[in-house]
Amino acid sequence: xxxxxxxxxxxxxxxxxxGEACRGSDIRITTxxxxxxxxxxxxxxxEASLTSDRFVSxxxxxxxxxxxxxxxxxxxxxxxxxxxxxxxEALSERGxxxxxxxxxxxxxxxxxxPSLFASLGCEIVATDLDVAQxxxxxxxxxxxxxxxxxxxxxxxxxxxxxxAQRVSFQPVDMNRIPDDLRGFDFTWSACAFEHLGTIxxxxxxxxxxxxxxxxxxxxxxxxxxxxxxxxSTVTWGPTVVFRRRxxxxxVRQLRHWGDRIDVDFDTGSSVSDRHVDVPPFxxxxxxxxxxxxxxxxxxxxxxxSPDSPPERPIDPWRQARLRGxxxxxxxxGPRWRKVVSRWRTETGR
Ligand SMILES: C[S@@+](CC[C@H](N)C(=O)[O-])C[C@H]1O[C@@H](n2cnc3c(N)ncnc32)[C@H](O)[C@@H]1O
Numbered sequence: 001x002x003x004x005x006x007x008x009x010x011x012x013x014x015x016x017x018x019g020e021a022c023r024g025s026d027i028r029i030t031t032x033x034x035x036x037x038x039x040x041x042x043x044x045x046x047e048a049s050l051t052s053d054r055f056v057s058x059x060x061x062x063x064x065x066x067x068x069x070x071x072x073x074x075x076x077x078x079x080x081x082x083x084x085x086x087x088x089e090a091l092s093e094r095g096x097x098x099x100x101x102x103x104x105x106x107x108x109x110x111x112x113x114p115s116l117f118a119s120l121g122c123e124i125v126a127t128d129l130d131v132a133q134x135x136x137x138x139x140x141x142x143x144x145x146x147x148x149x150x151x152x153x154x155x156x157x158x159x160x161x162x163x164a165q166r167v168s169f170q171p172v173d174m175n176r177i178p179d180d181l182r183g184f185d186f187t188w189s190a191c192a193f194e195h196l197g198t199i200x201x202x203x204x205x206x207x208x209x210x211x212x213x214x215x216x217x218x219x220x221x222x223x224x225x226x227x228x229x230x231x232s233t234v235t236w237g238p239t240v241v242f243r244r245r246x247x248x249x250x251v252r253q254l255r256h257w258g259d260r261i262d263v264d265f266d267t268g269s270s271v272s273d274r275h276v277d278v279p280p281f282x283x284x285x286x287x288x289x290x291x292x293x294x295x296x297x298x299x300x301x302x303x304x305s306p307d308s309p310p311e312r313p314i315d316p317w318r319q320a321r322l323r324g325x326x327x328x329x330x331x332x333g334p335r336w337r338k339v340v341s342r343w344r345t346e347t348g349r
Pocket of ligand 1: 106107108109110111128129134139144145146172173174175189190191192195196
């Protein structure tokens, strides 16, 4: 293994107070995290789940999307691949990947999921930022944005005719989900809702996209998680990093509506789980650094309550919270923002 290797047993760069860091337990043997009924539940990226039989068989199925040369190399120890596999497995075991099911993907970029789902018979609406916004945000130059339908079957996972019949593309800003996207069996996004500007915007997206699901539908979304602190984090900017307490807030809101979500914050304990990959990157990339924080991927699985009302009114407190955070991050000048940012980092507010 080359490159810098930090160990999570040592003080993290932004030192959290004792007991607040979200670290893997020393006494627990990490295995794939499942619910009592054997289905995946919301969890962090670990080597054990990535190399489980279920994930490996999906990895083989989508191999053209990550092993471009078809070299037959073993499954990559990479969090991005884990995110895709988690989404696929969580949806599959809940009976969502079947002919006739309707799925809605957000910020799909070049992910292979629309084409895989279509190959399994699903009808898919794939969405991403419109080109102008995505260009401004740097997603187009980075090759991570989908501008049109043709971008989504590059790996050839689906027969082109079936793909054309079953997949449609629509520009959608995740901060403004259109009201006509309703009644889907499932929704997903990979590595996207941390890019909406602030922690509060990401949280709000998670809650609002539930409105796109029919009662009993399933949402699976992956994002950036702060492993080293539950106090300070990146709260605004192009990429924010969710702390455990930000996720706990989402969970409370969802449960209020009767949705089912359980989260396991175990970070894993294998050598690969403990390696923090920083440039020059190695081929073990389950944890990395964003700003001064150790991060990894978190996948959230939400089963919408079968008794959910068709619309969920947004309470005034939530609206005020969002407006306050937008105003705060949008209107203050860059110098003042820097001062505030330092203050928030130091005080954990
Ligand atoms: C890191 S890429 C991930 C792409 C893809 N899901 C994958 O797993 O490869 C982030 C994606 O989020 C999209 N995105 C960023 N901000 C967005 C927004 N406000 N609304 C919709 N999509 C957004 C980008 O265009 C890009 O496709």
